[in-house]
Amino acid sequence: MARKAKGRSSKKKAAAGAAARKKTAAAVMVEPIPKGMHTVTPHIVVRNAANAIEFYKQAFGAKELHRMYMPDGKTIMHAAIRIGDSVIMMADEFPDMGTRSPQAIGGTPVSFYIYVRDVDRFFDRAVKAGATVRMPVMDAFWGDRNGVLEDPYGHSWSIATRKKNLSPKQMKQAQEEWLATASMASKKAAEAAPPAAAAAAAAPEPQA
Structure with a gap:
C-alpha cells in the first residue's frame, strides 16, 4: 500500500513539474509577429515628430503607444501611434543618416x-485640425467614397468609406465610363479655351 501511495505521489510530482516547465516555456516564448501588429507597418519621417503626433491625435484620433528620445531630450528617434487597428511608426529627421521628411x-x-466608417465626418475633422484638402470627398468609380488630404508635415492621406462592392467586371466597366467622362470633360475644356494666339491678340496694346 505504501509503495502504491509513493508511486502516485511521484507521478503527481512529475506531472506538476511538467506543467510548471510548460508554463515557464509559454511565459518566455516570443511571438514572431508581436500582438497587435500587421505584416506591413509603415515607418514615416517627419519634421518635428512631437508636434506631428499631437496633430495625428486631433486629426485622425490616433493613440500614442510610445516614444523614445535622443540624448538631447527633444529629438524623437522612434515613436509609434495607432490609428484604428493599425500601427504607424515615426521618427524625426536625421539628414546625416539619410532620413529626410517630405x-x-x-x-x-x-x-x-x-478606411473609416464615416469619411465625411473624419475628413472634416482632419481639415479642422490643419490638414490641407488635395481632393474633396466624392464618390469614386471603384465603390469608395473618398477624399485626399495632406498633413502639415507633407504626408498624403486618402480617407475612404466603402459604399459599393463591385465585381472585377463591374469595376472595369465603371473605370471605362469614368475615363470616357473625364476625357470628354478635358476635350470640352480645351475647346472652350481660346487659342494662345487669339488670347495674345486680344491683349491690350502697350502704350508708349
Whole structure:
C-alpha cells in the first residue's frame, strides 16, 4: 500500500513539474509577429515628430503607444501611434543618416489609404485640425467614397468609406465610363479655351 501511495505521489510530482516547465516555456516564448501588429507597418519621417503626433491625435484620433528620445531630450528617434487597428511608426529627421521628411525632399511619392466608417465626418475633422484638402470627398468609380488630404508635415492621406462592392467586371466597366467622362470633360475644356494666339491678340496694346 505504501509503495502504491509513493508511486502516485511521484507521478503527481512529475506531472506538476511538467506543467510548471510548460508554463515557464509559454511565459518566455516570443511571438514572431508581436500582438497587435500587421505584416506591413509603415515607418514615416517627419519634421518635428512631437508636434506631428499631437496633430495625428486631433486629426485622425490616433493613440500614442510610445516614444523614445535622443540624448538631447527633444529629438524623437522612434515613436509609434495607432490609428484604428493599425500601427504607424515615426521618427524625426536625421539628414546625416539619410532620413529626410517630405518637406526636405519636396514632396512624397507615398500615400496612406485609411478606411473609416464615416469619411465625411473624419475628413472634416482632419481639415479642422490643419490638414490641407488635395481632393474633396466624392464618390469614386471603384465603390469608395473618398477624399485626399495632406498633413502639415507633407504626408498624403486618402480617407475612404466603402459604399459599393463591385465585381472585377463591374469595376472595369465603371473605370471605362469614368475615363470616357473625364476625357470628354478635358476635350470640352480645351475647346472652350481660346487659342494662345487669339488670347495674345486680344491683349491690350502697350502704350508708349
